[in-house]
Each structure stands twice: as C-alpha cells, then as structure tokens.
Amino acid sequence: MAQIKTFKDLQVWQKSHQLTLEIYHTTKNFPAEEKFGLTSQIRRAAISVASNIVEGFKRTSIKDSLNFYSIANSSLEELKYQLLLSRDLHFISDNDFNRVQYLAEEVGKLLYRWTQSSKKLLIS
Numbered sequence: 067m068a069q070i071k072t073f074k075d076l077q078v079w080q081k082s083h084q085l086t087l088e089i090y091h092t093t094k095n096f097p098a099e100e101k102f103g104l105t106s107q108i109r110r111a112a113i114s115v116a117s118n119i120v121e122g123f124k125r126t127s128i129k130d131s132l133n134f135y136s137i138a139n140s141s142l143e144e145l146k147y148q149l150l151l152s153r154d155l156h157f158i159s160d161n162d163f164n165r166v167q168y169l170a171e172e173v174g175k176l177l178y179r180w181t182q183s184s185k186k187l188l189i190s
Contacts, residue, residue: 104151107148118137142170
C-alpha cells in the first residue's frame with residue numbers, strides 16, 4: 067500500500083476530483099438561464115465535496131477532520147439531488163445521469179470508508 071503524503075494520494079479525493087470534472091463536462095450544455103442557478107449550484111456542490119476532503123486531510127485534529135468529511139458527505143447528497151433534478155428537468159440524459167450518479171455513489175462509498183478509518187484513529 068502506498069504511503070499517503072498529500073491529499074492527491076487519497077483515493078477518495080481522486081474519485082471526487084474525477085466527479086467534479088464530470089460535473090463540469092455534464093453541465094456545460096445546461097440552459098443559459100441556469101448559469102447562475104442550477105449550473106452554478108451543482109458545480110459548487112461537486113467542488114465542495116473534493117475541497118472538504120482536502121481541508122479535512124490537512125487538519126491536525128481527527129475531530130476537525132471528521133467534521134470536514136461530514137460536510138463533504140452532505141455536499142455529496144446535495145449533489146445527488148441536483149443530478150436527479152437535472153435529469154427530471156431534461157437538462158441531462160438518462161445515460162449521463164446514470165454515469166455521473168454511479169460515480170457519486172463510488173465517492174460516497176470511499177468517503178464512508180475513509181471516515182470510518184479516521185474514526186478508528188480517534189478511538190485508539
């Protein structure tokens with residue numbers, strides 16, 4: 067197992083970064099009137115997931131880290147809803163929705179595992 071030196075070494079961050087890039091690609095053709103609405107909101111939620119993982123990783127207190135991972139998880143859930151809304155408004159196709167939703171679920175699983183392993187450090 068490779069040593070984790072920076073946030074870039076975290077699999078959960080790598081996958082959340084990939085999700086953010088996919089969100090930008092997926093939302094580039096949203097209606098122009100949504101530029102400051104749903105387009106902006108969904109992109110900010112995706113950025114928040116990766117950013118809070120980074121900030122949590124750099125915290126010196128496990129308790130502080132867990133707080134940021136919790137915020138990342140909340141942002142991920144917000145993003146999942148916004149994807150659903152985007153599909154239901156026909157801003158994205160079912161195929162795009164399924165692809166990005168699957169990636170979001172992967173991030174959620176990795177974030178859960180990372181949070182659980184961090185909690186073990188708090189207990190020990």
